[in-house]
Amino acid sequence: MISVIGAGPAGSHAAYLLAKEGYKVNLYEDHSIVGIPIQCTGITTGALLDVINLDKSLIMNEITTYRIISPDNNELYFKLRKRDIVFDRSKFDQHISEEAVNAGAKLHLKSKFNGLENNGKLKIKINNEVNETEYLIGADGPSSLVAKSAGIYGKRRFIVG
Ligand SMILES: Cc1cc2nc3c(=O)[nH]c(=O)nc-3n(C[C@H](O)[C@H](O)[C@H](O)COP(=O)(O)OP(=O)(O)OC[C@H]3O[C@@H](n4cnc5c(N)ncnc54)[C@H](O)[C@@H]3O)c2cc1C
Known part of the structure; x- marks a missing residue:
């Protein structure tokens, strides 16, 4: 089982590629609709x-x-x-997530990653539930909570333009 956090372009495309290869994939997205709200010119x-x-x-x-x-x-x-x-960036995100679902990935909306539980096994907190997973892909954007939880966020500096 592979868990992908974030149904933006990176997460949905990763989910699509993996599901196409026959892997079991859960794609978790915080928002209730993929691609909305959008922060991109496109x-x-x-x-x-x-x-x-x-x-x-x-x-x-x-x-x-x-x-x-x-x-x-x-x-x-x-x-x-x-x-x-x-x-159209909203439709673009929706299109890629649909491709992932058509390839067999399971899309979970309103499903927020809230952190990792570490007791020898890889466990993820989705909303209030704890799920076990074999692999985890953090595609949850520039402020990635997955990266922070895994201790690989590093020292990032953002330049706003
Ligand atoms: C104002 C603005 C304009 C831009 N214009 C352009 C442009 O014209 N061209 C261009 O190429 N790029 C543009 N970008 C950059 C572009 O939007 C990003 O590079 C791109 O969205 C990154 O894709 P991603 O899939 O990595 O992350 P994102 O698109 O950020 O997707 C991350 C997804 O993860 C979800 N998520 C986050 N945290 C959690 C969590 N804890 N649990 C579950 N889900 C979570 C989010 O809801 C989101 O759906 C722009 C960015 C901004 C801010």
Whole structure:
């Protein structure tokens, strides 16, 4: 049994790849709906399409050129060799989690990882329940409680822009 915490793109895609290989996967997501609320503009490299089976209907726009304007009104144009894409990020997250579920992963919504219990076996606290698992994947974002609980969070520094 593999437990994946977080049904963002990283967690859902990991769950999809593992379930496709026949592993038993539980995918736990804190929110009641995958992809909502969202904190992302949805711009990404077109190379993503080489990695993920993305339904073209999720693509809202394509970017061929970036135009950067300095405070003194000088302009710089970057023409991209490969187009960037702008996608609907909520639907994108939902699409990847659906792929995971279709491959056999079990999605648990409103299921918050609350920490590890360590008594020789790997046990995870989901809401108020304690579940045993063989493997644990922390895909719970930049403030990962999984990483903190496992003591591998390290000294991270965030630069806000
Ligand atoms: C304002 C903003 C704009 C951005 N714009 C872009 C952009 O245009 N292009 C781009 O490529 N990137 C953008 N990003 C970055 C992008 O959103 C992240 O790189 C990406 O979401 C990381 O994916 P992830 O799956 O690792 O984590 P996340 O998308 O953060 O997913 C983590 C999931 O884990 C869940 N979770 C967290 N804690 C728990 C818990 N304890 N128990 C259960 N579930 C939990 C969360 O609810 C979430 O669903 C932006 C980020 C921000 C903040």
